[in-house]
Amino acid sequence: MLLLKNKSAFKTTLLIFSIVIASSSIYYTEMLVKKLAQREEKMIDLYAKGLKFIVSPDNNGNISFLFNEIIEANNSIPVILTDEKHQPISSKNISIPENISERKTTTLLTIELEEMKDQHEPILVEYPAMGIKNYIYYRNSYLLTQLLYYPYLQLIVVSFFGFIAYLAFSYARTAEQNRVWVGLAKETAHQLGTPISSLMAWIEIFKATPAFAENNIVEEIDKDIKRLEIVTSRFSNIGSSPKLSLEKIFEVIKESVDYLQLRISSKIQLSVATNLNEDFEIPMNKPLFSWVVENLVKNAVDAMNNVGSIHIVINQEKVNKIIIDITDTGKGMTKKQAEQAFTAGFTTKKRGWGLGLTLVKRIVEEYHGGKIKIKNTEIDKGTTFRIEMDC
Ligand SMILES: Nc1ncnc2c1ncn2[C@@H]1O[C@H](COP(=O)(O)OP(=O)(O)OP(=O)(O)O)[C@@H](O)[C@H]1O
Ligand SMILES: [Mg+2]
Known part of the structure; x- marks a missing residue:
């Protein structure tokens, strides 16, 4: 029990720790992204001012410094310069395939413009002296986009x-x-x-x-x-690895039940019923399967206060499937107990080892390829375990 409790405490700590690491990683990268985005915005602003200055009649003609340092220096942010009707005039840092017609280039740039508009409002550049208006469209640089998705990608890979x-x-x-x-x-x-x-x-x-x-x-x-x-x-x-052989399922269960009936309180009624022919055979390992029945019946007996009934029903559900329901009128389990019942070491008994159901599950599922589950359990009403076996 102590081990079980420690295990779940360990899992919770691990989960909290992972959430803290993940969120601080996302927070830190988002901070970086914000800073980089601000820088890119400033750069584009400078770019706009630069353009305006180049065209302005006020400049003294020495614009090569400006051009080289500001306009040419931008080799990462995709930009498109348009006229006042938002028709592309020129572009930078946008990959346009070589040898395509001018019309196609314009179409490509127009599509690009739409995407850019979703990210940032275009910047208006006015040249009042010449009565011209231009717009600068831009979007996040490749680096910024990468950085935006990076923490998520990192988390996916790490997880x-x-x-x-x-x-x-x-x-x-x-x-x-x-x-x-x-x-x-x-x-x-x-x-x-x-x-x-x-x-x-x-x-x-x-x-x-x-x-x-x-x-x-x-x-x-x-x-x-x-x-x-x-x-x-x-x-x-x-x-x-146990050998399976064809055995009469009803007989195997009946034998175990008869053996147990003699050893439990006479006020506990044990019964077996089937809709199958009593000679019906399925592949099983008899010594192990009778162990399953004994464990389940013993648990059912332990769940009762010396009075009650345990009913076993063997039915064929489909052509190739047999179900065995073991129903008792014992004290039942809480939802949490039912979830943990098959875990090795889980017991609510003073002298229990918590191994019975682990063993049962192993025999049914690993050695017989079947399934076992708690079909139903209700406090003070009883419990039904269901085994499914191929036949
Ligand atoms: N039919 C049942 N009715 C109510 N509770 C049950 C029933 N079967 C199992 N349990 C619960 O599941 C727990 C685990 O059962 P399991 O058989 O694995 O161990 P155990 O009976 O406690 O010990 P042991 O190793 O001696 O079998 C039990 O302690 C009990 O709380
Ligand atoms: Mg047990």
Whole structure:
């Protein structure tokens, strides 16, 4: 639980941190863009003044300095000079393909004018002495435009790499968890194997001893050993890639239910129903699947106060799909509990490990290619788990 809480606190901190970095990066670039835009505006203003001065009869003819320093120096801001009817006269920093007719050039510049108008109002240059009016149209330089989009592009690239890195790390973590899980299961099965074989040999000796054969002690021990064998085969199956074989689904579930009914309060009713033929077979690993049923039923029993009912329904929903609904009349879960129920380590029980549903999910989804979800849960009313399996 502590780990779960820390994990979500860590995620929130990470999220806040990323938002702060992203917004300060956007804020800083926008500040730069604003400054650059102001500079470009000033430059165009100067450009207009320069033009006016060149044409003005007041100047003493020494205009080459002005022309070179102001008008020619602008090699980044696209500008178009038009007459008073807004017809282009000349342009600068606009790429016009070579060898195109004058008419085409004018069309191109007119289109450009429209775009420029969207960005900035044209600057009027008046020459009262000559009775001429010109307009200067301009738009942001390529650099400014680039800078405008740069932070967003940067954020997209960084988030993309962040996402890939996250996937890689979580894949590596899951792979490591899998190795530990599988290794532990294999080792458990291996270690249980020796004492069980030895117990089996002992039971044969007991069976042959008349003193033991008379009462049912040997029979009971035999049952316990069979149970231990099932437990071992569960561990050894989960520790390797388990083989699926065609099994009668109703029978497998009924067997587990019968086994459990004897071990729970008699005030809890367990029942199984199906709309299928009872001999209907689907590919499954029997030791693992009965583990799923046991875990779900045990959780249902834990959710009840020793009284209630657990109903299992096996139905064919589509031609190739079977659904198994396990419904109990237990205490139900809150929305938050239901969201976390399948997370390893999540438990609301004093002595719980929070592993049952993780195991169930793994068996159903990874080993059988099926699906499991909480179909419905309501506080004090009960819960329905739904398993979907291919058939
Ligand atoms: N049928 C149910 N009704 C109400 N709550 C449930 C039900 N099944 C699961 N839960 C909730 O989900 C939690 C996780 O279940 P899970 O089986 O994974 O772990 P656990 O039963 O607590 O421990 P264990 O590892 O011993 O199974 C439970 O602690 C319980 O709060
Ligand atoms: Mg459990």
